[in-house]
Amino acid sequence: MNKEAMRRADFKTGIILIVLSVLVLVETSTFPMTDSYGGVQNVWYVSPALFPLIIGGVLLVLSVVLLANAIREGGHRGGAGTLSPRRLLSPSEHTVRFGTILLYLLAYVYLFVPYVDFALATFLFLFPFALSFYVDRPDILKKMALIILGLSVIMAVLLLSGVWPRAVESFEYAFEIPLAVLAIAVPVYARRLIGDDPLLARRFLITLIVAIASPLFLFLAFRYGLRVQMPHEGLVADAAEAIRYFFRTPGA
Amino acid sequence: MYVIDQFTSFGLSLYATLISPVNILVLVGATLLGIIFGALPGLTATLGVALLTTLTYGVPTETALIALLSMYVGAVYGGSYASILINIPGTAASAATALDGYPLALKGEAGKALGLTTTASFLGTMFGMVVLVLLSPLIIDLALQFTSFEFFLLAFFGILISGTLSSRDLVYKGWIAGFIGLFMSTVGRDRLQFFPRFTFDISELDAGLEVVPVLLGAFGIPQIIKVLVNRQPLARPKEFARILPEWGTIARNAKHIVRSASIGVGIGSVPGIGEDIAGWVSYGVARNTSKHPETFGTGEVAGVVSSETANNACIGGALIPLITLGIPGSPPAAMLLGALMLHNVTPGPMIEFEHPGFILELTAILLLASLAMWGLGITLAKQVVKVLKLPAQVFMPVIAVLCVIGSYSLGLNVFNLYLMIAVGIVAYFLTEMEYPISPLVIGVILGPMADENLRRALMVSEGSFAPLFQRPVCLLLLVVIVLTVMSQIPACKRAKERLTDRVLGRKPRNASMDVD
Known part of the structure; x- marks a missing residue:
């Protein structure tokens, strides 16, 4: 893959990864934060949500960086042609x-x-x-x-x-x-x-x-x-x- | 006294392994299989260890360990066959060997090159083994002082460093891969509260993602697709007469051996980067320090010796963090860790308490495996290179079948099969976009350790992060992590350059030097 194609791919993966990390964060927000699985009162740092929150957060930051870099290097241009009917047919x-x-x-x-x-x-x-x-x-x-x-x-x-x-x-x-x-x-x-x-x-x-x-x-x-x-x-x-x-x- | 004690128990370990004919058979068989696996382009040491793991569920831990380590040693060495004889690296570990090995073969000295790599690989493995056995107790002593905070940071450090060093495109692609791996590790019920995370009421996900199918998918499927998509012409291996150990040439290159072995062990012990990088770095250093760098690439003996010594020395190096801290030093070591866990052996500082003599047993196996590798290399190389005539288009589909049956036979679970293929296809796209795969796998393996230790640490400190800054090892790891991250931020990169320019009194460099 040459550099231009790579940045176009980065642009797309950046968006996919942002969506994914937001989904991770949304799903994580349904985990018990200060109550435990059994319903007992608990503290935030024992929560099963803690680690996924960190991962989702970091992943979000990294994918934003990836996307920003792709846009800066022109990866958002010329990517639309990849699904043209002509290319699908041949x-x-x-x-x-x-x-x-x-x-x-x-x-x-x-x-x-x-x-x-x-x-x-x-x-x-x-x-x-x-x-x-x-x-x-x-x-x-x-x-x-x-x-x-x-x-x-x-x-x-x-x-x-x-x-x-x-x-x-x-x-x-x-x-x-x-x-x-x-x-x-x-x-x-x-x-x-x-x-x-x-x-x-x-x-x-x-x-x-x-x-x-x-x-x-x-x-x-x-x-x-x-x-x-x-x-x-x-x-x-x-x-x-x-x-x-x-x-x-x-x-x- | 301590040394004599160690030596005696080492001898006993060796004897215990040697006494069993089954073990010897497994040792020789797995080494030979490893050499064949390594020699076939497209099949890597990691994949070899992963596929063999699926055959060792049912056997005793010791036998499994013998099989897997022999496979590892054999495969890292076997890659040099294809590098030298057909100029296509059998494994990534031997890529640097092709640069000088193939020109040697063109000159009609293929036999000499193979003899050199055989002995160099043997010496490299031995060196790695010696460092392993000398250093591990010291690291374990240190690691026994570690608390949960250190282990949490170590896991992060491992993923970060492996991502940084194995990325070929943008460094943070390695980190992204690592964090995807960490995310995958959180699927399933969490180990402290048993809360189901990201299981979406699919009962198969409750236990979490199995490591073996994930590894088989991540390393096997992209390899299969890549080899088949790109048309690989079947090369005709160069002929050679016979293989001698080449002790004379080796002795003349002693300084290359020692230097390369040290580089190999050093790189091996860094989490998540393995034999391929060791080979390249060692080759590069040999060329840059040589008095006649122009001979490199034209059949320079020192080049072949350097890369082959380093990649095998890497094995011992990769086992050091694996055994002492539970952090794999290379992708095949990651697979080895997965296999050990299946056998209820959890490597880490407690290993000598839980399994007394484990390190010495490992060392004994490494010694025997390298001996078997050397013996097989000298005597059977002529027969083994015949496998190079096998068409990849036929054996790669068979490897796909092996990945399938291997993922399934763990727990007889068809779900693992679906998991394997899904992970494999995602991994293929990731590798196409130059995301390294080893940080992802390290993430999957270290995720539970990071998660558990973080929460345990915070429980002890009652939610305070202060110990991170109070404990020396923590602080050190934290500083390294922060520096690694900062070094990739463009603003920091520029600031650092300005600073070094000012300190060294150089003219400011062109702004386009920034690699961002």
Whole structure:
């Protein structure tokens, strides 16, 4: 970031921080000052508000200084253009890549991990994510991101409308089976997109191996090594459990 | 007598660690993992320690400590591989090493450079360890006199100094980061009255923000985003034949070793700034004091030795305030503190009462870890550098998965996951705007200490701030804090310049010299 862009950013963060510190101070003012939590009379210096008041105060001063400095160096000018329709329609490559990364991270953490079997969720995150950046071809990046975006929207709608929980209640794998099919379809589709470029084909293979091996390894290591219950255990976890049960020596 | 006593118990500590095959395995394994972690560009020592912490919830404290310290030592050293062989620092700590290490590799002396960094890192770690064990008891003696006021000021001092020294843009950006961290630490029920602060009736927030997810988010996510957003070409590591310890060259550079190690320990012991700054400062000093500064940057052995000795010496230095005062001296040390707290060990002046022999145990582990690091470096470097061929685009997404599972497995709480990713994204924007992240993390860790001690102090003094000015250490800290703040106010800066100009009899400097 060059200095001008930095001051423009400072101008915006200055305002955000001022708002935040005022909010901190407002919220703190609702804390008991001279009475304690239990309602007993108390003194100001034992109040739980004391420390947040100091922090909010200092933060307010510092953000005003930040804002003042930004204005003095011209940071308040020329910042409005950042949200013009033209820039929204044709974002820079940096923005596209950043947006894609954010999409994958958010979809993985907020949608996949809590509601889908850990190994399956991780594959659905890892494979398109790593492939997009390793193969590094804009069309693949875009198509993979669209798949994940579509999937996230569908999942979000199903979860918010209550269809997901109800369906899972009647049949545990109601959504995991379609997702497992998707997990097979995505690599097949990606392989067709890549065509017969030997370098990219090699990268595809490496990504595929890593995306299959690491979720499985992590799942087994955490589940059976460290005995950590996975956030959601479904298809793969049950399969692993079934296999373990099958091979378990009787009486052990 | 005291020295002999200490020596005997040190030997016993060493023996106790060595006797267990599991510990030895963990030691060697974690060191190797650390070297690999350090060598891979984009993976830092802090992230390594943070991710490893998530694996050590369930193991005994001693084993956890061995794993984490070995990881720390290995990762700080491992960064030099990438610096020398592909001219991309494996960790920020080794950034200065690349300046002379890579030119050496270009001359076909990569093996020599790696041998030098291996031995220099080993000597640096040992030096830091010796200072740690000699100085800690003295500081603890002093710190036992501290009251709540001192601890409150120390916490503030730590955040302020770390913010001041780690900011690359405006100094108060570091302070802002620190105060954001302090604010985050107030979320949850306060420890004296159990009043819920900023919890907004979300029950998951009652216990406060967990340190491990916050650290994984703050250090992991920005790193992942940065590496993937900016296209990093996969570099071809330079070839080398074999690695020798290079004792001869080291002996000839003895003065650089001693000076750099001292710089490293010194910088390490300052709260919140760590190996990267130690490496740069030491390199800068070596160049400025050299008789032939023009050779620096063209493959000067002294440059490589200086930065690598200092960054490893920094480890011992960073542990000094951590153990004696409970204030982490570097970002990985902050993570270490988080890990220790999970194991119910609270570092601070009381540590030797609560856990007798803790410092010596730590020292023994450091000694063994540096030995393991040296041995692995000399024998396995050729194999380890193969990891440099791994594409970052593939392993960074895997690191994201590790951050996720790591945050979750603490307390099996999906909420920590949401927290981790939210903190991570905010931290990414902050780093993009050149806010340093370590003051934020130090703030999160020291916040409860500052809060509790302030109120406890005022309770004892019945609301009076007078002790701040009556107690010598308080007064000293207060003066330093005020001076640090004043030095950033433009009016004071100008006044100071005028004053120094007058005192030194110089002509007034151009007003545009002001950096405001």
